[in-house]
Amino acid sequence: MKKEIPLAITFISGFLLIVALFVPHRPFGDLEQRFNDWYIIVAGFTLILGVDSLLAHHWKIIRRRQPGAFHSMALILSFIVTLVWGVWDGLKFGNPFDPASTFLRYFYTYVFVSLQATMFSLLAFFIASAAYRAFRARTSTATLLLVAAALVMLGNVPKGYLAIPPVVAITGLLLAFHFFREGQETAETTMRIVYWGTALVILVLLYPVIQFLYHNLPAVKDWIMNVPHLGAKRGILIGVALGAVAISLRIILGIERTYLR
Amino acid sequence: MFLTLALGLLISQTTPDTLTPPPLIPLPVTHVRAYDKPNDDGGAIVVEWELSPMDSLITKYEIFRLEGSPDAEPVSAGFVLRGTTKFEDVGVQNGKPYYYFVRSWLNSEYMDSEITSEPAIASAQWFHRGRLNALIILVFFVGVLLYFLQRAKSGGELYIRRIAGLEAIDDAVGRSTELGRPILFVLGLEPISNIATLAGLAILKRVAYKAAQYGTKLIVPCFDPVVYVAAQEVTKEGYTEAGRPDLYNEGDVFFLSYDQFGYAAGVDGIMVRERPGAVFLQGYFYAESLILAETGNSIGAIQISGTTAVTQLPFFIAATDYTLIGEEMYAASAYLSKDPLSLATIKGEDLVKLIFILLFLLGSILETISLLTGADLHFLTRFFTTY
Structure with missing residues (x-):
């Protein structure tokens, strides 16, 4: 019975929610909202468990004088200060977020929001380091990614088209030189012709490509975002939606029971 | 002199009246019709009309409801701004007939449309x-x-293609064991009602099972309190299935914070202090995804990520060693259990x-x-x- 009852609850809840999707009439129409309300009530109680877990975890670190106990002390102290200050201002002003409350002015605005902003701003540096690794043109797909990303970035900045002539010219010349050297170093005549031919094609196409991108950069950027990017994104989303249906049916039918003990 | 003053007085007396244009009366909206809102549980009627020819000057359209008959006392049902041709009246009762007209307001002047000829009756539908x-x-x-x-x-016989990210789970746990470092498992920010979180829990069970077999410490900081409770149960179950319930430490699965960047800061802190050998980022993530993945990368941990958040997938692909893309995550439990x-x-x-x-x-x-x-x-x- 330890497993049968939760499985039965899951099956009935899942089946009712599927019915609610197609039957707007009461009592089915507002079932999803009602279930959500129940979830919020349960989640409210589990938050107490969560706070208990957090404090117990850090209290244990302090008691055992483990490394990093200082951080745990800072956490417990911050918790107490936030709780006491918030409750105090809540009682005083009716709401801790009242415009006149010192909790809002001094703690929330100048400490909490600033800390959040600090963490968020780290993202700028992390994007740069991740982009550097992702854009290293080691394979053909990574090179495609680099080219597409460069065009989208230049297409998104004001006057980005001005950077097109030098960027494309230098890249094209380096590529042509690379293929020319490859051709020189290879012993096979056919491959030599292929390499040198590629270098020649790059040199011939360089000027028209620069001209085209200089005049059509926003359109090229939009095409990349609206065609290959959106296509790939929708492909993933359709897969996710079908996968969600499959896993939901597995859960409703009791095939997937990982969440049960 | 006298004549000039008299004329001036006459002008000052008469100008306001003679130069002020008469108030502009708006033209009414036309073709007003009302009907039961389709595919709902009742209690709503949709009113539609064609815009007044003076729509660009109209201040607002006010919709009036007449209950029972066209001669009933009109009651204001609400108003909409100019350019709008539709209004949903949610203040009606099922089974009662209602008539409507629309009042076009131009500042303080107004003009009413004709009353709808047919009554609208709200009702609940049994099929959408x-x-x-x-x-x-x-x-x-x-x-x-x-x-x-x-x-x-x-x-x-059922064949499923190889999924590199899931194949790498055992290797990641093994590597962490060899290095003598713990394993960190992050379940994302979404509650347990999100399927990505449930899929993450399935992977957590497998990781817990392997960690118990190898005797490696598994740390699971949670964002959502309900997920925290479920993660505790799943981890304990993984240790029990591996035959090592004695190794399970309740304190290693804990609630961290209910704030997005507070959670990111906390997990980053754990990464830097504990230096896990393997980091699993499995669930639904938002802007903190790259902060977590790059910190994991900086400590040299092998990282296996998985999410259905399309906006965060590029970050995971760029910053982690293996990524479960979208539906691969949902397939994880089936793939790992090999259950037919x-x-x-x-x-x-x-x-x-x-x-x-x-x-x-x-x-x-x-x-x-x-x-x-x-x-x-x-x-x-x-x-x-x-x-």
Whole structure:
């Protein structure tokens, strides 16, 4: 019975929610909202468990004088200060977020929001380091990614088209030189012709490509975002939606029971 | 002199009246009609009209409701701004007839439209006709799944392609064990009602099982308190299944914070202090995804990520060693357990996906032909359109 009852609850809840999707009439129409309300009530109680877990975890670190106990002390102290200050201002002003409350002015605005902003701003540096690794043109797909990303970035900045002539010219010349050297170093005549031919094609196409991108950069950027990017994104989303249906049916039918003990 | 003053006085007395234009009376809206809101649980009537010819000057349109008969006392149902041709009245009762008219306001002047000739009666529907397509697809999907479940029960061979990210789980746990470092498992920010979180819990169970076998410490900081409770149970179950319940430490699965960047800061701190050998980022993530993945990268941990958040996938692909893309995450529990019934659902999903791809291709061809020839071949597009 330890497993049968939760499985039965899951099956009935899942089946009712599927019915609610197609039957707007009461009592089915507002079932999803009602279930959500129940979830919020349960989640409210589990938050107490969560706070208990957090404090117990850090209290244990302090008691055992483990490394990093200082951080745990800072956490417990911050918790107490936030709780006491918030409750105090809540009682005083009716709401801790009242415009006149010192909790809002001094703690929330100048400490909490600033800390959040600090963490968020780290993202700028992390994007740069991740982009550097992702854009290293080691394979053909990574090179495609680099080219597409460069065009989208230049297409998104004001006057980005001005950077097109030098960027494309230098890249094209380096590529042509690379293929020319490859051709020189290879012993096979056919491959030599292929390499040198590629270098020649790059040199011939360089000027028209620069001209085209200089005049059509926003359109090229939009095409990349609206065609290959959106296509790939929708492909993933359709897969996710079908996968969600499959896993939901597995859960409703009791095939997937990982969440049960 | 006297004459000038007299004339001035006359002008000052008469100018305001003679130069002020008469108040502009707005023209009314036309073709007002009211009908029961379709596909709802009742209690709503939709009122539609054609804009007043003076719409650009109109201040607002006020909708009036008359209960029972056109002679009843009008009650204001609400108002909308100019340029709007539709209003949903949610203050009605099912089964009662209602008449409507629309008042066009221009500052303090107004003009009423004609009262609707037919009464509108709100009622609840037993079937959402706009979702008929979804029902057909669902029934078909369930049929395919049942077919594959039957095949699995009869012992049919089911092949699932190799998923590198899931294959790497055991290696990551092994590597962490060799280095003598703990394993960190992050379940994302979404509650347990999100399927990505449930899929993450399935992977957590496998990781817990392996960690118990190797005797490696597993740390699971949680964002959501409900997920925290579930993660505790799942981890304990993994340790029990591996035959090492004694190794399970309740304090290693804990609630961290209910704030997005507070949580990111906390997990980053754990990474830097504990220096885990393997980091699992499995669930639904937002802007903190790259902060977590890059910190994991900086400590040299092997990282396996998985999410269904399309906006965060590029970050994970760039910053982690293996990424489970979208549906691969949902397939994780079936893939790892090798349970034939679970694998059968993956096979069914794949077949439905293949049919969808073919339908999309056919739809693209039909739409192109329609565009070129003008023929009405939009039936597939209409079928897949939701209302």
